[in-house]
Amino acid sequence: MVEPKFFEGPQKGNLAAAYAAMDANVDVITAYPITPQTTVVEELSSLVGEEEFIARNQKTQFMRMESEHSVAAGLVGASYAGARVYSATAGQGLLYMTEMIHWMVGARLPVVLSIATRGLTGGGWNIWADYGDIMGLRDSGIMIQLLGTHQEIYDSILMGFNISEHPDVMLPLFPAYGGFVLSHTSKPVKRVPWEEAQKFVIPKRDEWEHVWIDSERPMMTGALIMPQSFYAEFRIKAHEAQLKAISVIKDTMAEFEKRFGRSYGNGLVEPYKADDADVLMIGYGTIAKQAEDAVDVLREQGYKAGALRVRTYRPFPTEDILKYIKKTQIVGVMDRAIAFGNPTAGPLSTDIMAACQRYDSTRNAKILPFIGGLGGRDVTYDDQIEQFKILFDLKEKGEAPKKPYKMWGTYWTGLITGSDKVPQGEEEYFGDI
Amino acid sequence: MNNDKIFEITMHGRGGQGAITAALLLCEIAYADGYTDVLSIPKIGAERRGAPIKAFTKLSRNREIKNYAAVEDADITIIFDASLIPLPGVADAVKHGTVLVNTNQTIDVSKFPKECKIYTVPVTDIALKLNLTTAGYPIINVPLLGALTQIKYKDETGEMDLGLHLKTIEKIALKKFGSRGHLNYEAAVKASEQVKEIQ
The missing domain is CATH 3.40.50.970 (Thiamin diphosphate (ThDP)-binding fold, Pyr/PP domains)
Incomplete structure (x- = not known):
């Protein structure tokens, strides 16, 4: 040997x-x-x-x-x-x-x-x-x-x-x-x-x-x-x-x-304190793992946050994701990828929004798309706390704030800010038709 | 001492000085010395010899490390070369904790916050004296880790060391570098004896 x-x-x-x-x-x-x-x-x-x-x-x-x-x-x-x-x-x-x-x-x-x-x-x-x-x-x-x-x-x-x-x-x-x-x-x-x-x-x-x-x-x-x-x-x-x-x-x-003796959720999704959460952040990769730390800190402050990591993206675990959306109804979806010209600019957020249409119990869920960390930019845990706070604002006030940066209905995390530095998009792209 | 603390360490070196290897070795040493989770993060860019580079290490005794972002406010800052101190993002990025500098000179401590503990150690001299070199360049990363075993970190919960042992450095150095490991270890021991607290 x-x-x-x-x-x-x-x-x-x-x-x-x-x-x-x-x-x-x-x-x-x-x-x-x-x-x-x-x-x-x-x-x-x-x-x-x-x-x-x-x-x-x-x-x-x-x-x-x-x-x-x-x-x-x-x-x-x-x-x-x-x-x-x-x-x-x-x-x-x-x-x-x-x-x-x-x-x-x-x-x-x-x-x-x-x-x-x-x-x-x-x-x-x-x-x-x-x-x-x-x-x-x-x-x-x-x-x-x-x-x-x-x-x-x-x-x-x-x-x-x-x-x-x-x-x-x-x-x-x-x-x-x-x-x-x-x-x-x-x-x-x-x-x-x-x-x-x-x-x-x-x-x-x-x-x-x-x-x-x-x-x-x-x-x-x-x-x-x-x-x-x-x-x-x-x-x-x-x-x-x-x-x-x-x-x-x-x-x-x-x-x-x-x-x-090791597992990653059920192989499809890995929930973290998602069962009793008031708001849920869905993501993938290390950013979603890091969100668990943000959840712990927010829970210590009395906010019932939860996280869900999508581990298998294809096949798309529709039922396993919707099960948690059904419970919380207020959900952020974080993408570390950009899908140009796509309705939310995020691949996962568009998939999740589409999947929510399939059942009555998820059709009225509020899904906020987030995008960040593109090209390896660090997504810090402070950024993630801020994302959760946007979701809690939506829950408590019925309206999500326009900051840190909302364009075309999507929140862009960690952009180099300043009016001359980033593209100036419409805050709300999806008005009433 | 707070057992849930995750130590965050930043290493400032120049390309070729072995800072990225040091970050990885520190993980291996800490893991062998009882830390349950460790993470080393090399800050990769366009690498070239002599250019300033950064590497980070996070060490945890109890909690899983889930934060993969670069260290912004290091508990311990290790500076491989005193000429790096005035560069942007080196001394000015130190907000608290402990600083360890490789130098055989005195350094201007006013560059760092007053409440910081500052140590110096002449590891370049030690390496050259022992003929611990590669292609003529002194090997200073393992000796710096030897010095690290002796330094203290202070916060509101009290003063503590990292609980790292020279014997573990010997074990890891022998595993990694074969017979050259002995000389690395010898230099680490010398560095642990010569490190001094200057603030």
Whole structure:
């Protein structure tokens, strides 16, 4: 038995991701570096030759590719052959992969690909935390999980294969975490002992049910699908698989908790003092984790605040979110991404507003969209207290204040203020028509 | 001493002096010395040797650290190079707590608030004397952590040290740097002996 180089202690988020992929005993890793993901694949290139894994006869293949498009194409090829595959990327790298990501979904290939999210680039470079990259793929059919701690990165990638390779699902899963804010910071991380990880992770199959590469049994894939053929039905089945993944994610989380004693809500959402809250702040990533500190401080001052972290964004956990909105009715939704031209400018807030229309009990809930932390700007805990105070004002006075900065119906947190510094939008975009 | 306190530490260094590594090592040392949650935050920008950089560490004995934002009002400020003191965002950002400066000179304490505890330690001299260098540059980050084991922090609940041990530094240094760990540890011990309180 070889002593592992790392088992428990403060560790960078990126290295937690690399160890999780190795502990899930992946067959093929394809790699191309991009900030802030780079150290994931750097570490993997060394871990595949690490004594610990060699002694266990683990045969993970590490392939350096010439671009992200080839990384994704390599994953598609290896996955067609039934291999367990993993890679990681970020920002522009994810954009460059996009064509092949749609192929993974259409071909129903269970790829796990982690993202150290960063600002998108155009006119200037930004490499810091912002979910604009992964949000751009929110409707591509991939499953998306937005993570809040270092330990959660490790755990989610380990769980990821059980969800992605589940026969009811067979879709790619992208666990995403804030670049630098989690990728390069260090916090205590504990690995699952290798033998226990092997017992937990879904058993490997020689081939998938619907596609294989075998010279004895040749099959054709990637053919032209005419309009009168099954294109629409294939698309609907991928949507159905997304919906089926909801219970698979819950079951996987429950099983993980039973074995290892750690959990992140029910796998879909993680509530924090949300049951008896007067106002609720919904968010994702580290900002949502940090909101829990704001909740504690406000509760000490007598304000019944609550927080809800959306951990699984696709499939969208409609019922699990609405359950809490139904109780509180006054809700803020914090996005760390911008969806240009979208009704609220925030991807999550628009989804939540749309979902609320589905039931009588949530149709009249007051949803305030917030956006902040774009391009890695710090969202401080004082900013978050201020956001909660806006929600409490709405509750107590029936009206939300226009400060700190409200434009087009959305609150923009932490802007560089001054009349000449920011765009001057209408405070209320949605007047009566 | 308040066990729920989360210590917030800012390190000011120059690119190449090892401040980012120090922030990470401090996490490992504190975790081994009984802190249940630790967080190191490197402030990443366009890195280059000699440019001022910042790294942050947060240490907690009981509570989970959920705040990932940069430290704004540090409990302990570690300055790797006295020439950084007059730069914007260094001495002028110190509002309370304790300051540790690497220097073999006297420093102008009036740059810092009166109620701050201020310590100095000549770790560059210590490293050069022990020949603890890399490509000719003295290694000062581990020695500074050695000095950190000796300093005190004061607030309204009383005076306390961080509860970090030189023996733990030895253990971590050996694990991280192999045989070079011995020399790092030796320098840390020297620094812990030579650190002095000047205010």
